[in-house]
Amino acid sequence: MSISEHNIPLVGIIMGSQSDWEIMSNAVTLLQELKIPHEVKIVSAHRTPDRLRDYSTSAASQGIKVIIAGAGGAAHLPGMTAAWTHLPVLGVPMQTHTLSGQDSLLSIVQMPAGIPVGTLAIGKAGAINAAIMATSILALSDPQIEKRLIEWRTQQTESVALTPV
Numbered sequence: 001m002s003i004s005e006h007n008i009p010l011v012g013i014i015m016g017s018q019s020d021w022e023i024m025s026n027a028v029t030l031l032q033e034l035k036i037p038h039e040v041k042i043v044s045a046h047r048t049p050d051r052l053r054d055y056s057t058s059a060a061s062q063g064i065k066v067i068i069a070g071a072g073g074a075a076h077l078p079g080m081t082a083a084w085t086h087l088p089v090l091g092v093p094m095q096t097h098t099l100s101g102q103d104s105l106l107s108i109v110q111m112p113a114g115i116p117v118g119t120l121a122i123g124k125a126g127a128i129n130a131a132i133m134a135t136s137i138l139a140l141s142d143p144q145i146e147k148r149l150i151e152w153r154t155q156q157t158e159s160v161a162l163t164p165v
């Protein structure tokens, strides 16, 4: 039986602010398409540090297998989450008005050795790819999830027209 049939969230999607939701909702859409149970929460490294600690330290025991963390600017959420948990953490840098998201990207990617964050692209592509990568991680130990992922990838390939219109 696939772990995705239990309906216990396997992927935790967290974001630093309500303002991140427009981008992070793209990760949710992908997980819905791939039928991966997930949960979504606002967890701010700076404004709700206790929530960050509580979420990160309890995620594994709650059944979460992968955490996707989106944040912008001084984007400490993915890194601090990774500091609190051994679960894989995928970081999605938000595009920002002031520095175009380069601030977010560098804040997330430049982790010290020993505490990794798998860092995706800035913005929508990063959110989508984080969901696909989370599914890939789950697929390593679940043949049904692997089958759905391969089908999704095949459909994507087949949807690309040879000739532009």
Ligand code: RP5
Residues within 6 Å of the ligand: 015, 016, 017, 018, 019, 020, 044, 045, 070, 071, 072, 073, 074, 075, 094
């Ligand atoms: C970060 O600060 C959030 O992840 C967000 O991207 C950024 C701005 O947050 P708001 O001021 O819009 O709430 O913590």
